[in-house]
Amino acid sequence: xxxxxxxxxxxxxxxxxxxxxxxxxxxxxxxxxxxxxxxxxxxxxxxxxxxxxxxxxxxxxxxxxxxxxxxxxxxxxxxxxxxxxxxxxxxxxxxxxxxxxxxxxxxxxxxxxxxxxxxxxxxxxxxxxxxxxxxxxxxxxxxxxxxxxxxxxxxxxxxxxxxxxxxxxxxxxxxxxxxxxxxxxxxxxxxxxxxxxxxxxxxxxxxxxxxxxxxxxxxxxxxxxxxxxxxxxxxxxxxxxxxxxxxxxxxxxxxxxxxxxxxxxxxxxxxxxxxxxxxxxxxxxxxxxxxxxxxxxxxxxxxxxxxxxxxxxxxxxxxxxxxxxxxxxxxxxxxxxxxxxxxxxxxxxxxxxxxxxxxxxxxxxxxxxxxxxxxxxxxxxxxxxxxxxxxxxxxxxxxxxxxxxxxxxxxxxxxxxxxxxxxxxxxxxxxxxxxxxxxxxxxxxxxxxxxxxxxxxxxxxxxxxxxxxxxxxxxxxxxxxxxxxxxxxxxxxxxxxxxxxxxxxxxxxxxxxxxxxxxxxxxxxxxxxxxxxxxxxxxxxxxxxxxxxxxxxxxxxxxxxxxxxxxxxxxxxxxxxxxxxxxxxxxxxxxxxxxxxxxxxxxxxxxxxxxxxxxxxxxxxxxxxxxxxxxxxxxxxxxxxxxxxxxxxxxxxxxxxxxxxxxxxxxxxxxxxxxxxxxxxxxxxxxxxxxxxxxxxxxxxxxxxxxxxxxxxxxxxxxxxxxxxxxxxxxxxxxxxxxxxxxxxxxxxxxxxxxxxxxxxxxxxxxxxxxxxxxxxxxxxxxxxxxxxxxxxxxxxxxxxxxxxxxxxxxxxxxxxxxxxxxxxxxxxxxxxxxxxxxxxxxxxxxxxxxxxxxxxxxxxxxx
RNA sequence: GCCCGGAUGGCGGAACUGGUAGACGCGCCGGACUCAAAAUCCGGUGGUGGUGACACCGUGUGGGUUCGAUUCCCUCUCCGGGCACCA
Numbered sequence: 001x002x003x004x005x006x007x008x009x010x011x012x013x014x015x016x017x018x019x020x021x022x023x024x025x026x027x028x029x030x031x032x033x034x035x036x037x038x039x040x041x042x043x044x045x046x047x048x049x050x051x052x053x054x055x056x057x058x059x060x061x062x063x064x065x066x067x068x069x070x071x072x073x074x075x076x077x078x079x080x081x082x083x084x085x086x087x088x089x090x091x092x093x094x095x096x097x098x099x100x101x102x103x104x105x106x107x108x109x110x111x112x113x114x115x116x117x118x119x120x121x122x123x124x125x126x127x128x129x130x131x132x133x134x135x136x137x138x139x140x141x142x143x144x145x146x147x148x149x150x151x152x153x154x155x156x157x158x159x160x161x162x163x164x165x166x167x168x169x170x171x172x173x174x175x176x177x178x179x180x181x182x183x184x185x186x187x188x189x190x191x192x193x194x195x196x197x198x199x200x201x202x203x204x205x206x207x208x209x210x211x212x213x214x215x216x217x218x219x220x221x222x223x224x225x226x227x228x229x230x231x232x233x234x235x236x237x238x239x240x241x242x243x244x245x246x247x248x249x250x251x252x253x254x255x256x257x258x259x260x261x262x263x264x265x266x267x268x269x270x271x272x273x274x275x276x277x278x279x280x281x282x283x284x285x286x287x288x289x290x291x292x293x294x295x296x297x298x299x300x301x302x303x304x305x306x307x308x309x310x311x312x313x314x315x316x317x318x319x320x321x322x323x324x325x326x327x328x329x330x331x332x333x334x335x336x337x338x339x340x341x342x343x344x345x346x347x348x349x350x351x352x353x354x355x356x357x358x359x360x361x362x363x364x365x366x367x368x369x370x371x372x373x374x375x376x377x378x379x380x381x382x383x384x385x386x387x388x389x390x391x392x393x394x395x396x397x398x399x400x401x402x403x404x405x406x407x408x409x410x411x412x413x414x415x416x417x418x419x420x421x422x423x424x425x426x427x428x429x430x431x432x433x434x435x436x437x438x439x440x441x442x443x444x445x446x447x448x449x450x451x452x453x454x455x456x457x458x459x460x461x462x463x464x465x466x467x468x469x470x471x472x473x474x475x476x477x478x479x480x481x482x483x484x485x486x487x488x489x490x491x492x493x494x495x496x497x498x499x500x501x502x503x504x505x506x507x508x509x510x511x512x513x514x515x516x517x518x519x520x521x522x523x524x525x526x527x528x529x530x531x532x533x534x535x536x537x538x539x540x541x542x543x544x545x546x547x548x549x550x551x552x553x554x555x556x557x558x559x560x561x562x563x564x565x566x567x568x569x570x571x572x573x574x575x576x577x578x579x580x581x582x583x584x585x586x587x588x589x590x591x592x593x594x595x596x597x598x599x600x601x602x603x604x605x606x607x608x609x610x611x612x613x614x615x616x617x618x619x620x621x622x623x624x625x626x627x628x629x630x631x632x633x634x635x636x637x638x639x640x641x642x643x644x645x646x647x648x649x650x651x652x653x654x655x656x657x658x659x660x661x662x663x664x665x666x667x668x669x670x671x672x673x674x675x676x677x678x679x680x681x682x683x684x685x686x687x688x689x690x691x692x693x694x695x696x697x698x699x700x701x702x703x704x705x706x707x708x709x710x711x712x713x714x715x716x717x718x719x720x721x722x723x724x725x726x727x728x729x730x731x732x733x734x735x736x737x738x739x740x741x742x743x744x745x746x747x748x749x750x751x752x753x754x755x756x757x758x759x760x761x762x763x764x765x766x767x768x769x770x771x772x773x774x775x776x777x778x779x780x781x782x783x784x785x786x787x788x789x790x791x792x793x794x795x796x797x798x799x800x801x802x803x804x805x806x807x808x809x810x811x812x813x814x815x816x817x818x819x820x821x822x823x824x825x826x827x828x829x830x831x832x833x834x835x836x837x838x839x840x841x842x843x844x845x846x847x848x849x850x851x852x853x854x855x856x857x858x859x860x861x862x863x864x
Numbered sequence: 865g866c867c868c869g870g871a872u873g874g875c876g877g878a879a880c881u882g883g884u885a886g887a888c889g890c891g892c893c894g895g896a897c898u899c900a901a902a903a904u905c906c907g908g909u910g911g912u913g914g915u916g917a918c919a920c921c922g923u924g925u926g927g928g929u930u931c932g933a934u935u936c937c938c939u940c941u942c943c944g945g946g947c948a949c950c951a
Contacts, residue, residue, distance in 0.1 A: 298865040732888035
């Protein structure tokens with residue numbers, strides 16, 4: 001055996017063995033339990049970053065662990081290859097997005113291979129490949145047929161200088177990121193998918209999804225946002241415009257406290273009032289120009305303007321003034337809200353600002369209302385007061401009574417509303433899957449025939465920032481109408497890239513099928529047993545995938561409605577961002593590797609300086625590693641210097657995988673050192689020749705103690721990987737075992753047998769995490785089989801037994817002594833032993849013992 | 865702003881079901897080996913007081929429940945993720 005650990009040779013050898021044996025090519029075998037382990041596929045941004053390494057190492061550890069536990073494991077990999085960054089790169093370098101994307105894929109695939117992941121590359125798929133995206137188009141046509149896909153107008157960000165639609169990410173402080181022009185909103189026709197039709201099902205199914213983290217289920221439930229309340233009609237007669245304004249409320253019990261109503265800028269009443277009121281028209285224009293992003297909308301100053309119109313309160317018949325509010329959304333409910341300042345914080349602030357009356361109508365026992373300042377309890381449920389016929393009613397009774405009265409008047413009924421909106425999938429962008437419809441002068445919008453799929457996206461265009469290049473590509477545009485055969489033009493909008501990622505996990509079962517989207521192999525492999533990905537996908541991607549699976553289920557292609565049986569959400573890997581924001585033009589981001597932090601000795605001020613030019617850069621805090629913020633850390637340097645095993649070990653040891661991790665490579669040396677120590681321990685052991693078979697019956701105390709620790713370690717690692725998914729503590733326990741082995745006096749034959757077993761366990765237990773070095777060490781330890789095919793060891797229960805245990809003794813909850821008792825000692829014996837301890841006696845002193853609490857096997861607490 | 869998380873030594877973290885706070889690792893300090901350095905090995909390492917055995921304090925803030933709280937409840941602060949066209 002070689003004395004020195006040389007990762008490059010060891011890793012090349014192990015990877016060569018796995019490739020040659022085709023260890024990771026999965027085949028369907030109904031006789032065996034399958035385990036489909038899937039990590040979220042990457043966007044091919046150029047290079048892997050530590051977030052990828054973390055994600056794929058978690059998946060790899062679980063895959064290898066399950067494989068050793070007898071499962072037929074499938075772990076595939078693919079590329080989420082459509083999207084905006086390729087267009088940006090194209091603009092910057094003049095290279096077509098296709099070339100840039102495929103070059104990136106080639107490089108990142110090399111990187112993934114160098115990390116030794118147990119991936120089945122025979123199933124690799126790429127979403128920008130027509131063999132993949134034709135099925136997006138095929139399923140879209142099915143959705144059109146079923147009415148799940150439909151057209152309506154939607155609002156987009158419009159850059160008036162570049163004459164192009166901008167993504168939210170490309171709008172910075174309301175301006176286009178390249179031009180700096182004030183962004184306008186435009187309403188254009190788009191395709192939507194009716195995810196809201198599945199809202200109830202998507203919500204209800206969450207309860208049964210015990211394999212998903214609680215926090216993700218909560219986030220999805222809140223996102224879907226079911227609320228039950230009453231739809232209330234406020235009739236109006238504004239001269240030429242008569243009708244009923246509808247507002248939804250979850251607090252119908254406060255209806256007698258309505259002192260105003262507010263409508264969205266797009267509401268018909270607002271438009272009507274604006275005709276005779278230029279100031280109002282200007283305000284409405286201002287609202288319409290405002291942010292389209294919810295976060296900005298919610299933080300902007302709440303503004304309003306009276307319309308001069310009034311609606312009639314459906315119960316009191318009083319006139320209620322109507323305002324236009326910049327915080328009222330046309331897209332939620334019906335674009336109007338009833339204002340109850342006394343019991344809604346936002347309405348309260350609005351009323352204070354514009355001097356509208358505040359009229360309390362709910363009483364909470366023991367509380368006194370003050371009109372001066374808001375208090376959170378004002379929004380609590382209570383008993384109706386100042387509410388005429390409803391006085392004295394509690395929330396539920398008031399709701400029923402008011403809904404019934406409104407029903408009789410034809411001005412309201414109970415209603416359920418959802419926060420969830422339909423999914424707009426049209427993108428005015430080149431690098432995406434073409435929407436398979438054509439526009440014909442005589443037939444209108446016509447779906448492409450199945451036989452004419454796929455609608456191929458040209459792969460040689462270079463966007464220049466001035467809109468979708470498909471609009472200028474006659475070869476793509478010109479076609480004939482599937483209906484009348486006449487001249488027609490293709491749709492140039494492409495699909496949201498979330499469409500691509502909403503079903504790729506199904507396609508891995510049969511990525512080679514050119515005739516159908518899915519086939520019978522899906523029945524064997526799906527649902528995914530373990531899905532692993534970043535918490536940032538907790539809502540959108542995972543919800544869309546659940547929706548898509550339901551649609552495919554209803555087409556009969558799969559027999560289930562939930563795609564992911566178990567979900568593991570890894571924490572983000574964060575790094576600081578550095579940037580410069582010029583007066584004009586784009587923000588420039590600098591990689592932290594190129595930035596030096598200087599700390600002023602006197603002021604302790606931290607200054608970040610770009611190494612290249614020695615001048616200052618701004619820090620934007622610590623955020624997720626991403627291409628767009630240029631704060632990713634390339635793992636390649638780590639792999640090159642220390643090897644893949646060290647990179648994997650370090651990433652897994654740094655923190656529990658579910659937790660956010662602020663990147664730092666301090667400690668990499670420790671991971672490398674540990675592998676070297678393991679190598680050395682095996683080398684020293686093997687140097688004195690083979691060990692005798694273990695004779696369990698004739699061991700001395702020291703030998704039994706080491707054996708106990710070895711099997712405790714095995715039990716802990718098995719539990720930590722298999723159940724807890726805390727790989728950091730699994731590694732720590734093997735480190736402890738190795739520390740004991742290193743200290744163990746290696747002399748007699750039985751000593752060597754016990755050490756052999758301990759090293760076998762250490763190597764096997766670590767193999768899912770550091771598969772290369774353990775592959776080599778397993779052979780060196782004298783085994784003739786390959787470790788990858790070795791079954792996971794079982795714990796020897798007899799090895800764990802002990803005759804005495806240590807108990808902790810507390811006096812009034814403070815640790816005062818440790819005592820040793822027989823393992824089978826009862827509570828009384830433990831109590832006696834505890835009270836007899838000298839230090840315990842000292843702290844008890846003359847005081848009377850009031851109570852003694854004994855926790856069997858753990859502690860005794862003496863209360864005085 | 866709203867929804868979901870998080871905060872423990874100089875640093876990453878451990879303590880799994882309310883029961884020994886700081887496992888394991890990094891860093892640092894001291895020592896061995898070396899002409900020297902690196903690598904490696906041995907020992908120490910939360911703070912304060914004490915020669916010492918020990919004692920007191922200590923898990924973001926303030927409060928509560930309990931024999932006992934890093935763990936449960938309430939309050940606040942700060943940090944991260946998401947907010948529908950980044951993926």
